Amino acid sequence: MTVLLLRLDGPLQAWGDASRFVKRHTRTEPTKSGVIGLLAAAQGRRRTDPIEDLAALRFGVRVDQRGRLVRDFQTAIRRGPGKPESMPLSYRYYLADAAFVAGVEGDRSLLEGLAAAIESPVFPLYLGRRACPPSEHGVSLGLHEADLEEALRTADWLARPWYRRQQGRTVHLELVLDAAPGEQDTETVRDVPISFSPVRREYGWRDVRRAQPVEMDNPQGRSDLDFFAALGGV
Known part of the structure; x- marks a missing residue:
């Protein structure tokens, strides 16, 4: 199988799958719908264009640098005939200083086209919302001849030096994958894009599994954190 790996790294990211009304939440890791939207944008697809081929790609993500949850709010005024009307405050949640390796697995010719488009x-x-551009390092990490889980497990660790110094000498990176049919211990999320049409956005359900974390050596890390971890502490 062929896998296209992506670097999702930037000052702010937002990966919502259940935002309603004035509160716009984010999950703690990138969503499949958000990444498919990024790939569609790279190819120049309009919001009303078909995306079935992209939605069929198998998706997974590795959490290389867990971000901090931050909240912002926005105000708006509706102008028209008569006195301007103040709109309700809109709260938006973001992940700050996060870094992920995401991957999509599928037909090589499709992935080659996506890699060129990126x-x-x-x-x-953008990383989930228009206010969240990627970092200067770029998005594509290239094509890999491997299955999705293997490609994510063997990719280079993307965490920044300052983050590595705050961790222990060994780190465990969370790994979330599309579940295969019949797999146990899965979570069902509404995160498969059916249509990005602004008139009626539609999303389907997918099963995900949290695989065994990826263990990474961290020579820059703190040895005292490993000591307490060995004792069962934090």
């Missing part, structure tokens, strides 16, 4: 995108790329 290098020269038609529309700007």
Whole structure:
């Protein structure tokens, strides 16, 4: 199988799958719908264009640098005939200083086209919301001949030096994958894009599993954290 790996790294990210009304939440890791939206934007697909081929790709993500949850709020005024009307406050949640390796697995010819599009995108790329551009390092981590889990397990660790110094000498990176049919201990999320049409966005359900974390050596880490971990502490 062929896998396209992606670097999802930036000052702010937002990966909502259940936002309603004035509260816009984010999950703690990238969503499949958000990443499919990024790939569609790179290819220049309009919101009303078909996306079935992208939605069928198998998806997974590794949490390389867990971000901090931050909240912002926005105000708005509706102008029209008569006195301007103040709109309700809108709260938006983001992940700050997070880094992830995401991967999509599927047909090589489709992934080759996506890899080329990411290098020269038609529309700007963003990490979940338009206010969240990727870092200067770029998004594509290239094509890999491996299955999705193997590719995510063997990819280089993307955490920044300051983050590595705060961790122990051994770190365990969370790994979340599309579940295969019949797998046990899965979580069902409404995160498969059916349509991005602004008139009626539609999402389907998918099963995900949290695999055995990826163990990474961290020579820059703190030895005292490993000592307490060995005792069962924090």
